[in-house]
Amino acid sequence: MSFLELSDVAKNYGPVTALAGVDLRVESGSRTAIVGPSGCGKTTLLRLIAGFEAPDRGRIALDGKVLANGGAAVPAHRRGIGVVAQDGALFPHLSIADNIGFGIARNADKRADHIVELAYIVGLDKAVLKRRPHELSGGQQQRVALARAMAMKPRLMLLDEPFSALDTGLRASMRKAVAELLEEAGITTILVTHDQAEALSFANQVAVMRDGLFSQVGTPRELYFQPRDRMVAEFLGDAIIVPARIADGFAVSRLGRIAVDTKERRDVARIMLRPEQILLKRTSREGMSGTPDMLFGEVTDCEFAGAVCTVAVRLLNSPDPPDAAAIGNTPLTLRRTGMDAPEVGEIVRLTVTGKAHVFA
Amino acid sequence: MASAIHLTPSTLPAAGMKKRRAMSWITLAAALISLIALLPLAFIVWIAVQTGWDTVVALVFRPRVGELLVNTVLLVIITVPIAITLSVALAWLTERSDLPGNRLWSWLSVAPLAIPAFVHSYAWISFVPGLHGLWAGVLVSVIAYFPFLYLPISAALRRLDPALEDAAAALGLGPWRVFARVVLPQLRLAICGGSLLVGLHLLAEYGLYVFIRFDTFTTAIVDQFQSTFNGPAANMLGAVLVVCCLFLLALEVTIRGEERYARVGSGAARKQQRARLGRATPACLFLPAAVALLSLGVPFVTVGRWLLAGGADVWRWDEISLALGQTLFLAIVGAVLATVAAMPMAWISIRAPGRLQRLLEGCNYIVGALPGVVIALALVTITVRVALPLYQTLFTILFGYALMFLPRALISLRASIAQAPVELERAASSLGRPPVKALWATTIRLSAPGAAAGMAMVALGITNELTATQMLAPNGTRTLAMAFWSYSGEIDYASAAPYALIMVAMSLPMTWWLYVQSKRMAGR
Structure with a gap:
């Protein structure tokens, strides 16, 4: 009791x-x-x-x-x-x-x-x-x-x-x-x-x-x-929510193949990531070639606010674009430390840490 | 003004200088008016000095004065607590409980203000002819004056932040103790202010107590004046009365203290909940119903009865229209005069507050507490001794009205000027208007409704004023109040009834306005 x-x-x-x-x-x-x-x-x-x-x-x-x-x-x-x-x-x-x-x-x-x-x-x-x-x-x-x-x-x-x-x-x-x-x-x-x-x-x-x-x-x-x-x-924070196909503990979406927190298998579901789960690493257009399973994006906007900066990234080689046609290629809004704010037009590599959450 | 100079540092020094001079004119006018307003007080002192100490002692320390003092003190200390208790109970029922028809009861608790005190008394004496003495005085006084307490108390109750009561309940206090320890202390300002007003009215009222044959200082002064004119006896009674008024003022200031009762913190308070009366509802309905019956029912029934008894004969239209015309003339001219005289004072108290302004305001505050009979007595003596041609002239009576009602006009004017932000005046200046035109285009325009309301309040006061009018008005003047008084003095109550009805009808709109204003002040 x-x-x-x-x-x-x-x-x-x-x-x-x-x-x-x-x-x-x-x-x-x-x-x-x-x-x-x-x-x-x-x-x-x-x-x-x-x-x-x-x-x-x-x-x-x-x-x-x-x-x-x-x-x-x-x-x-x-x-x-x-x-x-x-x-x-x-x-x-x-x-x-x-x-x-x-x-x-x-x-x-x-x-x-x-x-x-x-x-x-x-x-x-x-x-x-x-x-x-x-x-x-x-x-x-x-x-x-x-x-x-x-x-x-x-x-x-x-x-x-x-x-x-x-x-x-x-x-x-x-x-x-x-x-x-x-x-x-x-x-x-x-x-x-x-x-x-x-x-x-x-x-x-x-x-x-x-x-x-x-x-x-x-x-x-x-x-x-x-x-x-x-x-x-x-309500509890910024979220990146995308449609995905779930199988074998992984979700396949326009963000690539990401581990999920459920074992069940579902054809279509929505997954959620917190922006801080996606890390950005600077690279160049040349760096993109020959790495098909990696995810790259282009910085379209960067808002510097001191300790953090808000970065908008448009995915360049999303593996699953047709499925997400409705959303189009809307840029992801991510965050990173203000010390290392990227410039608009820079190419970045995106890596997901942790698991994505699957909505019921 | 300071910022006007800052805005135009060196380019337009002349403009800044000009404005400073314009303002000092206003200050000078305010100071002059305040000095004139102190005239009655100065008169009392002067008379005392002139009469000589021994005579003063002989006139003041005599059994008759002691008797009057006991009467007056008893009247005040019995009436005021009863009026406070009644008003708090009514205010709580109408504002904080689910009493059926609480809006109606609320209005009915304010409405007795529309009936002049002497009409209340007239109604009661013809209703219960044997009524007289102290307890009769207490009864009629409570009925006639409790709205002065009800209005501020109910407004304060509405404004209280219910979060404080919740907090006290969460700290383990039951409803009654919450009321005693949290609600009541916060009503202190309203209770103090209202009690002062009631107390001053009790000291100043004449007609009410004559009907029920209860002697107070004011009735004694008028008696004395009628028998010996402006002899030193009347003047010394006036002096004692003034001391009583000043004592009430000082008492109120002491009890009120310097405490702050405003809501601490930001944001809007949440809406108050009304207490459920439940089975107590019929018992609770009894109180406002009984009060309405006594304070409104009795006057209306009596006046109606006399009107019925008198029939068409009592409506002597030529006489009534003459009295109405004279009353309106005096009321309107007096109101304009009082308002104009209050303007400089109101302006500096909002726009240029400082030590001088506080001093001047203090003067006005004291003068506002003086009974009409004292002011009238002063003006009679001064005109007779110094400027005889002015005795009982239109000028003197209007002057007297302006003195008596200056504080009333001042309050409304000050409130309305405070609502016209100085920024607008500055904006008008920066758009190229010279100071006076800027003032006209902004502050004066915006404060006009408030000034009009103040004028109406003054006009109402003059309409229902009896003592000073009788003592100061030129021969042949017969206002509504005077006509009412002389008929009822001859026990011709039927002929007095139409005048009572007209006075009530004229007062009703202003009373309604006061009621609406007090609701609006609390944001509803």
């Missing part, structure tokens, strides 16, 4: 279906990320788990205790679930110390010490405690919100896009710090985000959501390299 169990949870707002029947299992002490485009229902799901709203249908159970079953629901204040909202939702009329201590009883033993300790844990300076929320930066506000939620020692922590208001550099470091902190405290965590990189790097389990349903739930690696469908594949 899992720590948190959701079965067939559904929620409508009038005619709009926010959740169409969702199942999810979260193990104790793990980190789960729910990722999806805006409006997919992920925040609604979080609000149902937190108890801010009751589901229309379905069951939510935490640690064996039923929190919601159909319309009946335990109210938020009796659930003991921590929530960190998108912009922190700090109380503007209270000082930082009072914000952090909001959930601690006023006559609790060593309340002040506890507040200082919590501030220390989330990396806030003691001097900040006397200030007001609006005097703090976005990152600090998030830390306060986290400390406030941790003060009541929740068994489950819900993070609702808590890093989206922060700038890029801060976002990554906050993410790492929060993940470590919650891991250390042994708090099970669910993160809701629309940022796939954030979801993949933060969680042990990722759930991709779309139109009120989970498209796929699994480990970050599974989802990235073995997505169930095109939508999941493209």
Whole structure:
């Protein structure tokens, strides 16, 4: 039995279906990320788990205790679930110390010490405690919100896009710090985000959501390299998807003969590669001759962006062009380090590493 | 202005200089107007000095003043908390619960504003003839003035970020404690502002308390004035009243504090959920229904009854049309005057804020708190002693109106100028318009609707103004309020009814506008 169990949870707002029947299992002490485009229902799901709203249908159970079953629901204040909202939702009329201590009883033993300790844990300076929320930066506000939620020692922590208001550099470091902190405290965590990189790097389990349903739930690696469908594949990163014929553990397509991650034999299927699986090596037109089983292409565009550059490559000797006539000879969009950006018109040799994923 | 100079560093120094001078004219005008506005306050001080310390002490420290003080203080400290509780309850029901017909109840909670306070009192006294004393005063005051609290509180409730309430619930607080620890503290600004407004009205109101025979400073001053004209006794009562008003102002500033209540963070707040009343719905419906019945039902039934009883005879059209004409004339001219006088102040408070501007604004704030009776008393004394030909002339009454309603005009003007971005003015300048034309083509055009609304508010105030009009108007003036007052003074309630009806009818559109505006302010 899992720590948190959701079965067939559904929620409508009038005619709009926010959740169409969702199942999810979260193990104790793990980190789960729910990722999806805006409006997919992920925040609604979080609000149902937190108890801010009751589901229309379905069951939510935490640690064996039923929190919601159909319309009946335990109210938020009796659930003991921590929530960190998108912009922190700090109380503007209270000082930082009072914000952090909001959930601690006023006559609790060593309340002040506890507040200082919590501030220390989330990396806030003691001097900040006397200030007001609006005097703090976005990152600090998030830390306060986290400390406030941790003060009541929740068994489950819900993070609702808590890093989206922060700038890029801060976002990554906050993410790492929060993940470590919650891991250390042994708090099970669910993160809701629309940022796939954030979801993949933060969680042990990722759930991709779309139109009120989970498209796929699994480990970050599974989802990235073995997505169930095109939508999941493209949502989690750039993907090269081509039609292929599969036999004996290999796919034959316009990218040549590539090992695949399935043993089954199929006449026609779609395979997916991540752009970083295709390596580019500079060569010349002369280098192409006499090597029929190698794949060559011509650089048609190169966009330099510092650390990486995006290269468009048109295949020159694709072995299977008639089959892919519909796609024509659209250039592949690949990536490589910016240090070695090729020029437009250069000839490159393409090599595939790893296996291609076959869509079901 | 600074950026205009930056944009044209050395090529057009003359233009920059010219603009600076134009602005200082505006500042000078604002300073002058503020000084004039301080006249009543200066008058109180001057009178006190002239009367001599011993006389002042003798006039102020006497049982009668103590009695009035007790009456006034009791009235304020009983009425204001009741009005706050009622308004918070109504605002929560109409804004945050699924009360059936909440929009209608919301409008009905604002509508009592359309009825002048003395008409409320008139309705009640003819409904329950024995009504008098402190508790009657409290009852009618709450009914007449609670919308001043309901409006800002309901607007603030609508603007609250529901994420804060969610956060508090997630931290283990039940609904009642969430309300007490998160919602209520955030309503503090609205409650403070509204309470101040109600308190100042309680201090300044005359007609309401005369009907129910409850003595406050204002009624005593008018009595004193009618018996001994502008004797030192009336003036010293005025001084005590001013001290009371200033005390309320200071109290509000202290309680309000410097705290910030705005939403922290970016992005739009999510929509609030309405609480389900469920089985409590009928009980909850009782409150707004009872309030509407008392605050609207009683006046309408009474006025309607008197109109029925009076029949066609009470509609003396020649008299009514004369009063209506005089009222409209005074209201419109007074409103234009107040708005024009407020313009320089409004402009500098938005475009050139600074220490001087804060000082001037503080003056206006204080003057805005002075009761009409004090301003009238000051102007009577000044005209009689210094400029007798001006006593009870059109000039003096319009001047008095401008002083009394300047702050009202200022608020609307300032808000509308703030919405006209200075960039437009600069763009017009950079497209070759000279400063004044640029101002005309952009800011003035854009702030015109707000200025018009402000004028309408002032006009409404003048229409329903009684005390100052009685004391300052030229002989033979008979506004709607005055006609209403003199008929009801003769206990001819039927003849007073048409005037009450006309005043309410004239106030209704402005009240509706206030209601819509408060909804829009909260983005709905």
